[in-house]
Amino acid sequence: MQLVELDPQGARTPLTALPGACSGRYLPGRRTVVVQHDNGGDECLQLSLLDVEPPPSTPAGLDDLEPLVHDPAYVHALVDVQPGRVVYRTNRRNEIDFDVIVRELDSGAERVLYDDGGYVSEVDVDGDTAAVTLFSLQPASTQVRLARGGQVTDVTAADDHALHTPVRLISGTDTLVMSSNHGRDFRAVVKVDGAQNWTTLLASDEHDVSARPSPDGSRLLIIRNVDGGDELAIHGPDGEWQADIPLVRNGVVTAAWSQDSAFLAIGVDSPTSPGDVLLFDTSTGELRTLVDGTEQMTPELRDALIDPTSVLVPARDGEMIPCYVYSPPEPVPGMSGSVVMNIHGGPEAQARRQFSPINQALAAAGHVVLVPNVRGSTGYGKRWYSMDDVRLRLEAVLDIVDIRSWVPSVGGDPDRIALYGGSYGGYLVLACLTMHPGLWAAGVDIVGISSLVSFLENTSPYRRAIREREYGSLEHDREFLVEASPLTYLHAMDTPLLVVHGANDPRVPLSESEQIKAALDEKGVPCTLIVYDDEGHGLAKRANRLDAYPAAMSFIAEQVRA
Structure with a gap:
């Protein structure tokens, strides 16, 4: 898997040709990509920079990348990109526990957002506040903690036999929106405020339900896992339904909001297509296909799937x-x-x-x-x-x-x-x-x-x-x-x-x-x-x-x- 850039009209520019799989994120306001890669599948992830202005005439190899955070003995997994800085998690302190680090791009200075132990599986960052999700010692369970100003607060108990994922901070607040099966069989979408008050926004007795809040907090992308495929809808911040997003293929979805909350980029991986890329306009309801995952197949192969x-x-x-x-x-x-x-x-x-x-x-x-x-x-x-x-x-x-x-x-x-x-x-x-x-x-x-x-x-x-x-x-x-x-x-x-x-x-x-x-x-x-x-x-x-x-x-x- 390599990085490819799509322009607004859908034209594609291959960005990388690394010897192993990679992933990446744009730096806000810059034509630069943070590239995450490892060595031969060892999962010791490293972070590098790739300038894509002007677009590269040939895909970049390892020698074309600018090292950002490198130490091949440890994991450095990209958490977030923010103006002028990146956030990552790493086990370099003791090989076991994961810390959450902010690195300033201009100076190279680093600050610790979280170093209170545990296997950090997921992080959401708003400014200098981090919602940290850890694997707990209960089977198939996680713990959510809030790190801010050097203080760590438990949002959920360490011994709670419950799965909380994904966890998102509402920008500018101490409120979390997450999918949780605390006290339930299936995961529901819940809101937890700074006073530890839990509010259920959306629940089902038959399916796991999760949410992706828009950056401005005005909408929730709701994802229902129905028989192994995802159904999508837009809901308001308190869980009220606004619109369904009809997908052509029944598959598994990945999604990302645009920074202005106006668009959703949606990836759909389904049994009959290795990956469609769609763009949803929240104001008009238009759903546009940017990449049809079957377009490189012969008609005979497409019909045989x-x-x-x-x-x-x-x-x-x-x-x-x-x-x-x-x-x-x-x-x-x-x-x-x-x-x-x-x-x-x-x-x-x-x-x-x-x-x-x-x-x-x-x-x-x-x-x-x-x-x-x-x-x-x-x-x-x-x-x-x-x-x-x-x-x-x-x-x-x-x-x-x-x-x-x-x-x-x-x-x-x-x-x-x-x-x-x-x-x-x-x-x-x-x-x-x-x-x-x-x-x-x-x-x-x-x-x-x-x-x-x-x-x-x-x-x-x-x-x-x-x-x-x-x-x-x-x-x-x-x-x-x-x-x-x-x-x-x-x-x-x-x-x-x-x-x-x-x-x-x-x-x-x-x-x-x-x-x-x-x-x-x-x-x-x-x-x-x-x-x-x-x-x-x-x-x-x-x-x-x-x-x-x-x-x-x-x-x-x-x-x-x-």
């Missing part, structure tokens, strides 16, 4: 497991009845209505593709995402087994199922193959966890505490962590496995894949390990994707072919 159907799969205990189904557009010889289950990472995440070249390619190859949101997944309320916490971890594994029994309902053959997953999804793949052997035709594990013990021992120090809140701690839960680790049951595994990993992965170390490869080699179970020296937690580079993904497709086809 599948919008999945949603189903609820019955589980062993009466629960219903949400699942998307991608059905093959046409039969492929030897593949009728074959099934691939693509399991998302997280675990506190959701498979959503987004573009997936993997799902589309698998369906085009003739497989029924199932994308489940097993217990532990977000988007279906706090009760559902709490049903795999710590000692309940293996309940999510049993959900996959339950889905196997259901696959004849969509024309699938239970004896020809391949499991595919990345990160925590890779853990679930390995757990199913080892704990429930003989049920699966093949497994593809992308940067997955093979032992919860060695994973927690070797993951990056700043991530260990937040991972222990979900899986259990090395100090208190080691026995269960061993019980819930795929490596413990490797003696029973007999399924061919393909493993892909990045050598620079700071989250799930390469050793997690190396140790399962070595154990399977000793046991005589077919296992292929592909390692990319210039990747981290997943595959960011097109060349590597074009190498690994076709290899995975071929491997799956070979194992499930009738």
Whole structure:
């Protein structure tokens, strides 16, 4: 992923051609971009400046960037851009806790806005006031704190089992607007004033609802997560409805207000388009397409893309497991009845209505593709995402087994199922193959966890505490962590496995894949390990994707072919 500039008429100028993925923000009032980038997927983000006036004749490489905040040993993540200064968060003080820093561009002087500890996941800044969101020690929960003038105030309690995100300051006030499931199952839009008075602006008993306030505080962009896709509307500052924003495609939205609050830039990532860019005029209601994500596709490819159907799969205990189904557009010889289950990472995440070249390619190859949101997944309320916490971890594994029994309902053959997953999804793949052997035709594990013990021992120090809140701690839960680790049951595994990993992965170390490869080699179970020296937690580079993904497709086809 690289930076591209769009002018008001939609003309495009490529700005960067860096060796890895990057992102960026304009500096207000200047034709300069703050570029955020890392080294080979190591997630140690660095900040640089790129002058785009005049527009570059060729995209910028690393040597064309002006270093702004650089130290390759630590994370420097961009929080905000303001006139004459940037705000970022960094773990350089002790490698674990994140501080929030303001850097003056002209002098290079820096001031600390927040350094009171914790893993800072999100920051919103208004002048010298920062609303800081931290991962708390409760599973899938956050704490909100307000930092101002060297003083830190707790907006929410550290032990509150609730998720508060995104959190936004109303400019010029000490009032916050945020999406929170405090005391609720689904997240509602709430307003919290300086006296800690909570007011619910908008709520649903069926969907998570979040808000993006306009810079002048006059409007709220309301986003409803409905079955993994986003529905948009403009509401007033007190939650009253004003207008819906009709989207052509049902997908996942990113959005940003213009500084004058007159326009919304909207990105839509949907199953049938890798990314549309829209511009919404709040005064006229006009919605204009700046980028059609399908315009570079051939008509044949565009017509072949599948919008999945949603189903609820019955589980062993009466629960219903949400699942998307991608059905093959046409039969492929030897593949009728074959099934691939693509399991998302997280675990506190959701498979959503987004573009997936993997799902589309698998369906085009003739497989029924199932994308489940097993217990532990977000988007279906706090009760559902709490049903795999710590000692309940293996309940999510049993959900996959339950889905196997259901696959004849969509024309699938239970004896020809391949499991595919990345990160925590890779853990679930390995757990199913080892704990429930003989049920699966093949497994593809992308940067997955093979032992919860060695994973927690070797993951990056700043991530260990937040991972222990979900899986259990090395100090208190080691026995269960061993019980819930795929490596413990490797003696029973007999399924061919393909493993892909990045050598620079700071989250799930390469050793997690190396140790399962070595154990399977000793046991005589077919296992292929592909390692990319210039990747981290997943595959960011097109060349590597074009190498690994076709290899995975071929491997799956070979194992499930009738």
